[in-house]
Every structure is written in C-alpha cells, then in structure tokens.
Amino acid sequence: xxxxxxxxxxxxxxxxxxxxxxxxxxxxxxxxxxxxxxxxxxxxxxxxxxxxxxxxxxxxxxxxxxxxxxxxxxxxxxxxxxxxxxxxxxxxxxxxxxxxxxxxxxxxxxxxxxxxxxxxxxxxxxxxxxxxxxxxxxxxxxxxxxxxxxxxxxxxxxxxxxxxxxxxxxxxxxxxxxxxxxxxxxxxxxxxxxxxxxxxxxxxxxxxxxxxxxxxxxxxxxxxxxxxxxxxxxxxxxxxxxxxxxxxxxxxxxxxxxxxxxxxxxxxxxxxxxxxxxxxxxxxxxxxxxxxxxxxxxxxxxxxxxxxxxxxx
Amino acid sequence: xxxxxxxxxxxxxxxxxxxxxxxxxxxxxxxxxxxxxxxxxxxxxxxxxxxxxxxxxxxxxxxxxxxxxxxxxxxxxxxxxxxxxxxxxxxxxxxxxxxxxxxxxxxxxxxxxxxxxxxxxxxxxxxxxxxxxxxxxxxxxxxxxxxxxxxxxxxxxxxxxxxxxxxxxxxxxxxxxxxxxxxxxxxxxxxxxxxxxxxxxxxxxxxxxxxxxxxxxxxxxxxxxxxxxxxxxxxxxxxxxxx
Ligand SMILES: Cc1cc2nc3c(=O)[nH]c(=O)nc-3n(C[C@H](O)[C@H](O)[C@H](O)COP(=O)(O)OP(=O)(O)OC[C@H]3O[C@@H](n4cnc5c(N)ncnc54)[C@H](O)[C@@H]3O)c2cc1C
Ligand SMILES: Nc1ncnc2c1ncn2[C@@H]1O[C@H](COP(=O)(O)O)[C@@H](O)[C@H]1O
Numbered sequence: 273x274x275x276x277x278x279x280x281x282x283x284x285x286x287x288x289x290x291x292x293x294x295x296x297x298x299x300x301x302x303x304x305x306x307x308x309x310x311x312x313x314x315x316x317x318x319x320x321x322x323x324x325x326x327x328x329x330x331x332x333x334x335x336x337x338x339x340x341x342x343x344x345x346x347x348x349x350x351x352x353x354x355x356x357x358x359x360x361x362x363x364x365x366x367x368x369x370x371x372x373x374x375x376x377x378x379x380x381x382x383x384x385x386x387x388x389x390x391x392x393x394x395x396x397x398x399x400x401x402x403x404x405x406x407x408x409x410x411x412x413x414x415x416x417x418x419x420x421x422x423x424x425x426x427x428x429x430x431x432x433x434x435x436x437x438x439x440x441x442x443x444x445x446x447x448x449x450x451x452x453x454x455x456x457x458x459x460x461x462x463x464x465x466x467x468x469x470x471x472x473x474x475x476x477x478x479x480x481x482x483x484x485x486x487x488x489x490x491x492x493x494x495x496x497x498x499x500x501x502x503x504x505x506x507x508x509x510x511x512x513x514x515x516x517x518x519x520x521x522x523x524x525x526x527x528x529x530x531x532x533x534x535x536x537x538x539x540x541x542x543x544x545x546x547x548x549x550x551x552x553x554x555x556x557x558x559x560x561x562x563x564x565x566x567x568x569x570x571x572x573x574x575x576x577x578x579x580x581x582x583x584x585x
Numbered sequence: 586x587x588x589x590x591x592x593x594x595x596x597x598x599x600x601x602x603x604x605x606x607x608x609x610x611x612x613x614x615x616x617x618x619x620x621x622x623x624x625x626x627x628x629x630x631x632x633x634x635x636x637x638x639x640x641x642x643x644x645x646x647x648x649x650x651x652x653x654x655x656x657x658x659x660x661x662x663x664x665x666x667x668x669x670x671x672x673x674x675x676x677x678x679x680x681x682x683x684x685x686x687x688x689x690x691x692x693x694x695x696x697x698x699x700x701x702x703x704x705x706x707x708x709x710x711x712x713x714x715x716x717x718x719x720x721x722x723x724x725x726x727x728x729x730x731x732x733x734x735x736x737x738x739x740x741x742x743x744x745x746x747x748x749x750x751x752x753x754x755x756x757x758x759x760x761x762x763x764x765x766x767x768x769x770x771x772x773x774x775x776x777x778x779x780x781x782x783x784x785x786x787x788x789x790x791x792x793x794x795x796x797x798x799x800x801x802x803x804x805x806x807x808x809x810x811x812x813x814x815x816x817x818x819x820x821x822x823x824x825x826x827x828x
Contacts, residue, residue, distance in 0.1 A: 282741060339740075341710060341720055366741045370722040373710030376678070382791035383678060385705050398795065403703050407602040409798045410703075416791050451719040451749045454735070458743035466741065470828060494828050512725075512760045513739070518598050518701055519622050519759060527827040538598045544800065548825045550817065551806070561806045566820065570811025582815030583828075 275301040276357035277310045278348055278375075279330070280367055281337075283458070284316025288467065289363035289425040291325045296428050297361040298326025299390055300421075304359070310437075311351045313344060313446060323437040325430060329355075331442040338456070339367050340449030345374030350444045352379060352418075364422040365466070372422040381418035388427045405518045405541035425467065426524045465514065468497035470527045471546075473516065475501040475539075477532020477553065477572055481509040486576040487531065493583040499523070501533050517542035532572045535560025552576075586640030586729070588631045589691040590664070591684055591708060592624040593674075593700040594648060594655045604797045611797065620655050623697025625662075625764040627757040631695050632663045632765065634729050641665040645687065647672055647680045653780065661767035661775035668781050675790030677703075681711035682787040688716055692751035693734060698723050698758045709756035719749045723758040 277297035280290045294310055301308040307328040312319055314337045319330040333347060348371065352360055360375055362368040364385055376383035388409065389400035396413045399421060403410045465471065472491040474484060484498075491498045498514060505515035516523055518541035528546035532553065533539060540563050543549070551560035551567045552575050561567045568575050596602075597617040605612045620628075628644070635642045644659045644667040646652055656667045670683045688694055694716075699706035706722075713720025725744070726737035735748040739758060767775070809817050821828045 287741075341713070341722070345714065366723065366739055369706050370710060370720070373677070373681075373707040374714040374720065376707075377681075377711050377714035383676075383705075383707055383711075384792065385707060400798070403797075404596075404600075404602045405701055405704060406800070408604075409800070410794050411796045411798070413793045413795055414791070415793060449719070451721065451747050451753075454746040454748055456740070456743065456745040458740075464742035513744075515759065522704075527821065527825070537601075541598075548821070548827045549803075550821070563803060564806045565803060565825070566809060566817060567806040568809050568811050568814055568817060570814065575811055575814040578814035579818060582818040 273304070273306045274355045274357045275304065275306060275308045275359045275361065276348070276352050276355060277308060277327070277361045278368070278371065279310040279312040279322060280363060280365060281312060281314035281317045286317045286321060287363070287365065288430075289365050291430045292425065292428045293361050293363040293423060294322050294325040294327050295431040296390070296423055298433060299431065300359060300361065303391070303393060309355045309357065311348060311442065313347060319439045320437060323435060324432050326433040327437040330437045330439045332439065333442045333444060333446050336446040338453050339370070340451050340453070341370040341374050342451065343447050343449040344371055345378055347444055347446050348375050349378040351442060354444065358418050360420045362420065362422045364424050368422055372420050376420040379418045379420065380416065381420045382414035382416035383420045383422070384412055384414060385422040387421050387423045391421070402545065406522055406545045407541055424524065426469070463495070463497040465497045465499055465516070465521055465523060468523070469525050470494050470496035471499050471523060471525045472496045472529045472531070473499035473501070473533060474504065474531050475533030476503050478504070484510065486580065490576065490580050490583060493580065501539055530560055530564075531576065533560060534558050535563055586635060586638040586693070587691045588635050588640055588642045589688060589694045590624065590628045590631045590642060590644055590659070591694065591696045592628065592644055592646050592656070592659055593621045593697065594618050594646065594652045595621045595700055595702040598622070598701065602799070608797050609795065618655060620658055621697050621700050623699065623757050623759070626759070626761045627695035627697055628659050628662055628664060629765040630727055630757065630762045631693070633762065634693065634727065638729060643668060643691070645670065645684055647674045647683045649673060656780060657775045658767065660778045660780070661771040662765045663771055664778070666779040666781070668783060670783050670785060672785035676792045677705040677707035677711060678791045679787060679789055681708050681715055683785060684708070685712060685715040686786050687783065688712065694752065694754040696754065696756045698756045706756070709754050713754045716752070716754070719753040721747060721753065721755040724755045725758050725760040727755060727761065
C-alpha cells in the first residue's frame, strides 16, 4: 500500500500547489502507516526537491510536457497500480481538475474534489470539501477501497520533512492522446489569478476602464493579481478571465482587496474563503463590509492614491 | 450531427444556504431551482452548432420528476428532446455512469464546468473516461469544421487551443456564448416536446454526504478612517501579516 501524489510540473518547475499536495500526501501516508510516492510527468523540474515536502519515492516520466487528460490519467493509473496505491492526491488546479475524474474512473475510486481537510479515518474515510461555491462545507464519506482526493490550492500549510527520496525513472511510458494541442498561450510576467496570494479587485464603483491603472499600480506594488466583478467584465472594462464569483473564478488568496464592489452574494461566493478581506466602498451600508475583516468607508479615488503611496514605502 | 447536453438543476444563485436536521440536510424550504448557469451555456452553444450542421440537441438529466420544469426550460431554449433518468443523484460518478449508458451515438457531449451546488466539476472527465473519448474541461470556444471539433480552454496561467474528431465531451465555461433566452414560441413548443423517462441502471454513489457546515462568520469589520487610508497597509503588514 502507498499514497500516490501527482506532482504537477508547469514550465519546467513544480508548482507551489505541488508542494502542498506532496506535504498533504505525506501526512495522509503517516496517518495510514504507509509511504508516499510522487509521480512527476514532464521535464525540467528537480525531482529530489520533493523530498523536502515528504516524498519517500519520486517516480519520473521525463516526456510529455504538454498535459492531456487521457494520456496523463492512464500513466497515473498505471503508476498507482505499480506501487499499489489506494489513495491518490491531486491538486485542484485546472490541470488537476481535468485529471482527477479520469484517474478516479480508471481506478474505480471514489472521488472528492475541492477538499479542504485532511481525511478523518476514525470512522471510514471522511473529508471536508467546499460546496455551494464556498457558501458552505460538506463532510463526505468516500465509500470505495480506492480514493482520489483533489485538494484546493492554498488551503494547506506546506510542511517540510527530513530524509531524502529515492528518485527513479518510471518504467511506465506516457501514451498518445486522442486530443491535439494546437497552440498554448500562457500569460507571462503576470501572476495567474488562481495562484495569487494577494488579489486587488475592482467593481463598478471604479467608474470605467480608464481608472484601472490605479488598481494595477497597487497590485504591482503588492505583487498581487487583479480581479473584477461580473458587470465589469460584462461591460468589457476588464477581460473575462478576471471575473470572480459564483459564475466566475473561485479564489482563495491570503488577502483580497475589494474596491468599489458592493458585495452581492454571487460575488462573495467566489471570494469569501480568502483569509483576509478588505472592502473599500463609499457606501457604509455596502454588504461587503459584513464579509470583510478591514474596511474603509470612502471614495476609491481618494483612498487608492493613499494606499499606493503607503505601499511604496 | 447529434449533440447531448447534460443539465443539472441547482438552487438559484441568490439562495441563502442553510441546513436542517442537525446540519445533515440542505434546507430546501423556499429555494428556487434553476438550470445550472454553466449548463445554460452548454445548451446554447450546443443548439448553435446543431442548427449550423443540420443536427439535433438532446437534453439529459439524472434526477427526479421535480426537475421537469427546468428540463422544459432547456427545451424552450430550442432543444429537440429530453431524457430524464429517474434516479436520486448521489454524486458525479453515479450521474456519469447513468449518462454513459445512453450516450452512444452522440458526436458531441456537453456539460457545464461545474454545478454551482456541489461544485464537483467531475462529470465531464468521468464521462470521457467511461466512454473512452477525449474530455476537454472549461472551454470558452467550440467550433466544428471539416469533421473536427476545436476548442479554446482555460489552463493554469493561460489558455490553449485543442482539437479532435468526435465523439468527445467538453465542459462549458463562461465566455463560451451568451445564454439564449427562450421566446414565447419556444416556451409553447417545449410543452409538447418529447421528454422520455428512463429507469436508473446503476447502483448509486461512491460517496455519501454525512454533514454540512457553514463558514465561520467574520468577527466584524475593523474600520479605518478614510483620511488615514495609508494605515491599512501598515495593518496588513504588521497585524494581519498578509503582505
Ligand atoms: C446568476 C447570477 C450570477 C452572478 N454571478 C456573479 C459573479 O460570479 N460575480 C460577480 O461579481 N457578480 C455576479 N453576479 C452579479 C451580482 O449580483 C452583482 O450585480 C455584482 O456583483 C455587482 O457588481 P459591483 O459590485 O461591481 O457593482 P454595483 O453593484 O454597481 O456596486 C458598485 C459599488 O461601488 C460603490 N462605489 C461607487 N462609487 C464608488 C467610489 N467612488 N468609491 C468607492 N466605492 C464606490 C457603490 O457604493 C457600490 O457598492 C451574478 C448575478 C446573477 C443574477
Ligand atoms: N444530475 C445531473 N444530471 C445531468 N447532468 C448533470 C447532473 N449533475 C451534473 N451534471 C452535469 O455535469 C456538470 C458538472 O457537474 P458537477 O460534476 O456536479 O460539478 C454540470 O454542469 C452538468 O452539465
């Protein structure tokens, strides 16, 4: 028996989410009294790095830098069989979300996505996952001998462990995919919203796209990603990829700063799991203040320049 | 061309989520049910592709009879027919296994990116694996030309374009299209469109929900004077320690 972690490689590096998954996997393995094996598909990353986060063994398949769900799922399933892993840990990134269901199906495993807790094995195998777009959590019992757990990024502290992992080339080959990848377009030099630890977000209170340079400037200084409310992307003030909320992206940064956003229930659904929330709004009755840790009742056009100059120091 | 769109029925986005029976049941009292917003996009784009290629769009839902008004809504958008598989849906795996049983013969299967209630985001990938066909998650574009489907999809930190021959399954993301609003003619026509009810064929779920919990309420907002807004940065650095 062992716990298998899918160690996602992106642009020749392990992601932070991968370290979270490995460290989570190690804790599960310790709980079950077994070892944790990481499977890394792709090139560039230094497999031994995963020792630090608790991997006992790292298997590498040094091909296939472009992710395809079908081929990767087959390789993960074969790796799980090889090391008799019953529990598979995957980070719920876009890649992980494509992969986890296919792995679960191949393994005939119970699947839980958006998982935010370690398993409770005192009575069966239970995990906590977020549901209703972050408006609630559910405790779900996984009722199969095999389990696939997809953990929410930025939900677990990365623990470090001593020891050094055995790094081995896997005998498993990555098969062909029935999907052609025609082109990949990655935004470079910008922090992806889903991975950002700080997010600065603007709503209709920002009045128009011409004022966004202030949001961007503050975000730049703080090393933050930028986001927006739905009407802002609907009006094309900002790209759709920045729209957060129930029908946009769900995010969980350490800090979410909402400027000129009312705090409608659908908006809050996508951001309320953020660790610290700041609301800046000229209306003291804005619902966002009920969901915020810190607030400034004031005009964004007065407050933002002050924040920018304070952040510069 | 034959297209299948999978729909889930979810609480309206304004629903205040609460639980009953000692936090073991979702409180359905007063809840309005709607067509899952992402599925609305899947149905709309499915219809556009069907219409452009002399095809048909079939709706499928795994659930009980109380979902029928929402199924009729999808029909009123223009779908040709609907199938309801009569089962209490326990989890995405059960839903996918039921749908896989009737999915033979479709060139394109569409789902939503996720259902906004249980947010599994799993049905698309499960169906792809069960049927042995490509699954393309979170697509913002679907086109069909020269016997091939092509897609744009969101990936971590960007976007990619992929293509394949059918059959394949894709999950709809915002930006795919503007949801189609049913017109009067569509609503009238939907009343008499075929809605077939099939018995469940699988054994039920792989997982079971035992309890729910609401997020811990914020302890109250700490207000900072707007004339000293810069103090916020100091607090975020030294007190909250998040920057
Ligand atoms: C099915 C459905 C799904 C939805 N999904 C989402 C979603 O995913 N994400 C989302 O964001 N919304 C979503 N919405 C929309 C949501 O209900 C709100 O309409 C939206 O979030 C409001 O955006 P806003 O706060 O930017 O704009 P508004 O509601 O117009 O609020 C603007 C705010 O700015 C403040 N303001 C104005 N001027 C200033 C100033 N100078 N300085 C400071 N503050 C100022 C105002 O006091 C006000 O509170 C959804 C709605 C529906 C029906
Ligand atoms: N009961 C159901 N019947 C048919 N399709 C469903 C059902 N539940 C979910 N789906 C489809 O699967 C998608 C993803 O759902 P989920 O995996 O539950 O997040 C939804 O957007 C629907 O397209």
